Amino acid sequence: MREHPAEGELQALLDGELTSARALVVRAHLVRCASCRARTNATRDTAAMVNALLRRSTPKVDSASAWARLVVRSGGRAAKVRRGPAQWLSAVGLALATAALIVMMVRVSRSITGTDAFALVREAQAHPAQALLRDACCSDHDGGDRPDDGLLTLSSVGEKVTVVIVYEDVDRSGTFTHGDIVRYVSTIPNGTPVAHSAR
Amino acid sequence: MNIRRLFERHYPSLVWYLHGQLGDRDLAEDLAQEAFVRLIDKPPREPDSWLYVVAGNLARDAQRREGRRSRHLAIVDAEGRAPDAPDPAPSAEAAMCSAEESALVHDTLAMLPERDAALLVMRADEISYREIAAAIGVAPASVGPLLSRAQQRFIRALGSRAEQRGSDARASG
Ligand SMILES: [Zn+2]
Numbered sequence: 001m002r003e004h005p006a007e008g009e010l011q012a013l014l015d016g017e018l019t020s021a022r023a024l025v026v027r028a029h030l031v032r033c034a035s036c037r038a039r040t041n042a043t044r045d046t047a048a049m050v051n052a053l054l055r056r057s058t059p060k061v062d063s064a065s066a067w068a069r070l071v072v073r074s075g076g077r078a079a080k081v082r083r084g085p086a087q088w089l090s091a092v093g094l095a096l097a098t099a100a101l102i103v104m105m106v107r108v109s110r111s112i113t114g115t116d117a118f119a120l121v122r123e124a125q126a127h128p129a130q131a132l133l134r135d136a137c138c139s140d141h142d143g144g145d146r147p148d149d150g151l152l153t154l155s156s157v158g159e160k161v162t163v164v165i166v167y168e169d170v171d172r173s174g175t176f177t178h179g180d181i182v183r184y185v186s187t188i189p190n191g192t193p194v195a196h197s198a199r
Numbered sequence: 200m201n202i203r204r205l206f207e208r209h210y211p212s213l214v215w216y217l218h219g220q221l222g223d224r225d226l227a228e229d230l231a232q233e234a235f236v237r238l239i240d241k242p243p244r245e246p247d248s249w250l251y252v253v254a255g256n257l258a259r260d261a262q263r264r265e266g267r268r269s270r271h272l273a274i275v276d277a278e279g280r281a282p283d284a285p286d287p288a289p290s291a292e293a294a295m296c297s298a299e300e301s302a303l304v305h306d307t308l309a310m311l312p313e314r315d316a317a318l319l320v321m322r323a324d325e326i327s328y329r330e331i332a333a334a335i336g337v338a339p340a341s342v343g344p345l346l347s348r349a350q351q352r353f354i355r356a357l358g359s360r361a362e363q364r365g366s367d368a369r370a371s372g
Contacts, residue, residue: 008344017328050350054323057304061211074239
């Protein structure tokens with residue numbers, strides 16, 4: 001090799017992306033040429049710094065929520081495409097995605113209707129291992145002189161928030177059902193005591 | 200194809216790449232999600248680089264749709280016109296603390312030509328030259344030289360951006 005290799009070629013050499021024949025030629029040149037050895041070191045330092053800066057600066061993404069969002073957006077297909085020997089694992093994965101999804105639904109919805117809240121509870125009931133459901137029915141929270149106010153809390157395993165649903169037990173079933181009126185839905189960080197006041 | 204593994208590996212980088220292109224984090228997340236939905240609809244042979252190609256197309260569509268001007272500034276458009284910062288690399292890196300650093304790196308990436316930004320992010324994401332080449336439409340042998348130049352531009356832009364921030368801070372403080 002008579003000419004000095006260009007920076008791009010040194011870069012490819014460092015990245016292990018030169019053909020083996022070409023890599024041999026460039027390496028042979030580096031043995032003989034001190035200035036190209038220095039350039040190679042500089043190229044390596046530059047690449048290392050740029051890559052380190054880029055990797056360090058990649059934003060933190062709440063990947064459980066993002067994944068749950070993708071599962072919803074793809075109509076559940078994101079979780080279904082997984083195949084292979086560990087198929088039983090994907091069932092667990094799907095259940096976990098569902099748990100994250102329960103919380104996500106609340107996070108992404110600006111206003112939650114009674115139907116949404118009911119769907120949320122149904123989802124939790126379908127996956128008892130992933131969600132902790134507490135339904136306290138009923139007492140008189142709103143001063144209406146009738147013990148028809150229910151308070152339901154819903155937490156997903158591994159999630160940091162609890163969903164709180166305050167409802168009026170219209171059908172007097174003693175539990176949250178489809179016909180009940182949802183008064184209030186909110187989320188609280190886990191560990192925060194739930195205030196027993198409806199509005 | 201393991202979608203979840205692809206998602207874990209590339210989603211943050213894709214969001215970041217799109218954020219750099221669009222300057223809008225929510226839109227970036229939305230388009231990164233859309234890229235994955237398309238991947239699920241029609242699984243490509245080489246999903247790693249394919250995701251970047253689709254993300255780039257979605258970003259351009261979004262920019263066109265919203266009539267947004269691309270935020271690429273001319274600073275590093277042509278190497279000759281770049282303000283000459285005398286090798287800012289070591290001091291620039293040493294002087295930055297992490298939050299500030301992330302913002303600076305992000306701004307710098309947004310200043311670069313789209314192809315440079317894509318190259319750098321894909322390489323940091325450890326995508327092979329062959330796949331990068333397919334993604335940006337060049338011969339594999341061109342990736343090394345293009346990458347090397349993109350890195351130089353990035354360092355220069357980072358230096359001038361850091362300097363600008365420094366003088367902005369002095370002016371306001
Ligand atoms: Zn030489």
